[in-house]
Amino acid sequence: MIAKGHDFPNVTLVGVLAADSILNAGDFKAAERTFQLLTQVAGRAGRGTIPGRVIIQTYNTDNYSIVCACEQDYISFYNNEILVREKLLYPPFTHLASLILSGINDKQVLNRALFVKNELCKHFKDDGSKKQILGPLRAPLSKIKNKYRWRIVIKCEESDKLIDVLTKVSDSYYSNSAKNSVALSVDINPVNML
Numbered sequence: 757m758i759a760k761g762h763d764f765p766n767v768t769l770v771g772v773l774a775a776d777s778i779l780n781a782g783d784f785k786a787a788e789r790t791f792q793l794l795t796q797v798a799g800r801a802g803r804g805t806i807p808g809r810v811i812i813q814t815y816n817t818d819n820y821s822i823v824c825a826c827e828q829d830y831i832s833f834y835n836n837e838i839l840v841r842e843k844l845l846y847p848p849f850t851h852l853a854s855l856i857l858s859g860i861n862d863k864q865v866l867n868r869a870l871f872v873k874n875e876l877c878k879h880f881k882d883d884g885s886k887k888q889i890l891g892p893l894r895a896p897l898s899k900i901k902n903k904y905r906w907r908i909v910i911k912c913e914e915s916d917k918l919i920d921v922l923t924k925v926s927d928s929y930y931s932n933s934a935k936n937s938v939a940l941s942v943d944i945n946p947v948n949m950l
Contacts, residue, residue: 765804787821794825859938862904
C-alpha cells in the first residue's frame with residue numbers, strides 16, 4: 757500500500773480493504789500501526805484542487821484506532837492507547853524482551869524453552885517490581901527454514917533487572933550440553949513481535 761512519500765494531486769478517492777486486519781497481528785503496536793496507516797492513507801486523497809474521499813472497510817467498526825483515524829483525532833487515540841498499554845504492562849510502562857528458541861526437533865525446542873522459562877522464574881525474585889513472563893508459546897511465525905520456533909515474552913519495569921536476568925539465563929543456557937541443537941535469540945524492546 758502506498759501510504760506516504762508520494763503526492764498524486766489527481767487522486768480523489770482512496771479505499772482501504774480490511775483495515776482492521778493489522779489488529780489481529782499479535783503485536784502490542786497493532787492499534788498504533790492501524791491508526792498510523794489509515795491516517796497516512798487518508799492523506800493521499802484530495803491533495804489537489806478537488807476534495808478527496810476515503811472509504812474504509814472494516815469488520816471492527818468500534819475499535820478506537822479505526823474510529824480515531826476516521827476522525828483524525830490524535831489525542832483520543834493516544835489517550836485510549838496509553839490506557840491499554842498501562843493496563844497490559846506494555847511500553848512505555850515496562851521493557852520487553854522476546855526470546856525465540858529455534859531448532860529442527862519441535863519437542864526438543866519446547867523442552868529447551870521450558871528450561872529457559874524455569875531459569876527465568878528462578879532468577880526473577882519477588883522484589884516488588886512489575887514483571888510478567890509469558891510462554892513458552894509457538895512463535896507467530898512458528899516454522900522458518902524447517903526450524904520450529906517457540907517464544908517467551910518478558911515484561912519488566914526495570915531495564916537493569918531485565919538485562920541482569922537475561923545475562924544469567926543466557927549464560928546458564930549456553931553452559932548446557934544441548935546448546936548446539938536449539939538456538940536462543942534475545943531481542944530487548946523489539947520493534948515488532950513477529
